[in-house]
Amino acid sequence: MAEGLETIGAAINQLQRLLSSRRVFSRLASSAGLTLSQQSTQVLLALSTTPHSIADVAKTANMDVGAVSRQIRILEDEGFAQRAASPSHGRVVLADLTDKGQRLGEHVRDVRSRHLVAALSAWTPGERRQLGGLLTRLVNDLQATPYNATGTSATGTSATETTATGTSANGTSATGTTQASTSA
Numbered sequence: 001m002a003e004g005l006e007t008i009g010a011a012i013n014q015l016q017r018l019l020s021s022r023r024v025f026s027r028l029a030s031s032a033g034l035t036l037s038q039q040s041t042q043v044l045l046a047l048s049t050t051p052h053s054i055a056d057v058a059k060t061a062n063m064d065v066g067a068v069s070r071q072i073r074i075l076e077d078e079g080f081a082q083r084a085a086s087p088s089h090g091r092v093v094l095a096d097l098t099d100k101g102q103r104l105g106e107h108v109r110d111v112r113s114r115h116l117v118a119a120l121s122a123w124t125p126g127e128r129r130q131l132g133g134l135l136t137r138l139v140n141d142l143q144a145t146p147y148n149a150t151g152t153s154a155t156g157t158s159a160t161e162t163t164a165t166g167t168s169a170n171g172t173s174a175t176g177t178t179q180a181s182t183s184a
Contacts, residue, residue: 032111034104036078039063043071044097044105047081051094080104 018024025038034041046061046068058068072095075081080101086092097105120128 028108028111028115031115032108034108036074036080037071039067040071040074041108043068044075044080044101045108047072047075047095047097047101047105049097049102051084051086051096053086053092053094057095075101 022038025041028034029036029041036044042061042063043057046057052060054069054072055065057072058065061068063071072081072083076083079098081095082098083093083095086094120131123131
């Protein structure tokens, strides 16, 4: 494994567990006065005041269309969202937030933002900018890199062909090539 990948992988796993934790969501819900489920809140935050198709909302929320449709029904029942047929595509259903839903979404984002500000209060502005830049780069690279079950990187270098010096047997950098085949 290339230098640092084990630590990065462990940190990504910890962050995934933290962000999907019911206990963490429960603390957010309590702080924000939320009565919605974690999935309903995720859909609420993916919706906007501009109507979008259920498929687009599902993509934004990283959920399947059926689950998003069920959560939007719950949000509708609570007065936070509304659905309507698309005027240009009759079979497409559009959803957006009501004024009540927009206010709740803004409140949840505000609570999360205050939490992040408190968590990063000891960080310098430069450290925060660096973290933001590196996280954005990581997310973009992970989204653009396909999973590869064969153990060969996108450049054709096997993850097992890397040497201790950080270059592969064919002379390419191991850091970039093995990350693609071992990223979370």
